[in-house]
Amino acid sequence: MFRHRSLIRLSLTLPALLALTTACADPGADAALAAQSALVGMPKGTLMSCAGVPQRETASGGLEFLTYQAGSVSYYAPPPPIGYPWGAPGWRRRALDYDPWDYYPPVPGDVVDRRCEATFTLDGGVVQRLVYRASSQGACAAIVQNCLALVPQRTISRGAPQG
Structure with missing residues (x-):
């Protein structure tokens, strides 16, 4: 009897805790993290058209570095x-x-403090890496959100059922 009550209590408490955890998630931070892989391969012209003119731009060897800042x-x-x-x-x-x-x-x-500095590393005019220096990952979304809209959404392809 005691075990049954504690199992019921646990089964009711666990979804509530899960809902609280997901309610506190920051969609801006999620978008910024997704951009670190989704924007790899983007040409420089497309990057500058969606992210704008960078605050700093430098080159070293064959690499270019474009740095954007956002937040307050x-x-x-x-x-x-x-x-x-x-x-x-x-x-x-x-x-x-x-x-x-x-x-x-x-x-x-x-x-x-909600600031973000995003540095894109380009090799041959194509994004190879995106690194953030941020006090708030959510502030980084302001830099990459327009560029994420240009990336095609990846879908999971499932094979057709055999039969």
């Missing part, structure tokens, strides 16, 4: 000290009360 860093200022007048910068006045969370995030002084 946000700093959320802490609330002003107690005793500031109602007209203090950053504070809003609503009727007779105020809500400091209208302006500030829940954790004052927080820094949110």
Whole structure:
């Protein structure tokens, strides 16, 4: 009887945990990771037409390196000290009360770093490798999303049933 209850509880808890795990997934990060293999073989002209002009471009030997940057860093200022007048910068006045969370995030002084630098290595005018230097893989999606739209979707071919 006890084992039966624990199995039922486990069978109900496991799908809930799986759903929570997949709900937190970052689709931007998934796209950026997929681009590392999907964009290999793309010609330089196509890359520049979908990703734009790179921030940096250099060559070494027979290789070319195109570097793109995207993202931002946000700093959320802490609330002003107690005793500031109602007209203090950053504070809003609503009727007779105020809500400091209208302006500030829940954790004052927080820094949110969502930057990405993507470097494409080209050999003979064709993408050979894509490497990210990122604080957030999701920010890398902004660099590669237009190029991913040009890559044909791979399908799994299944043989026709014999019979």
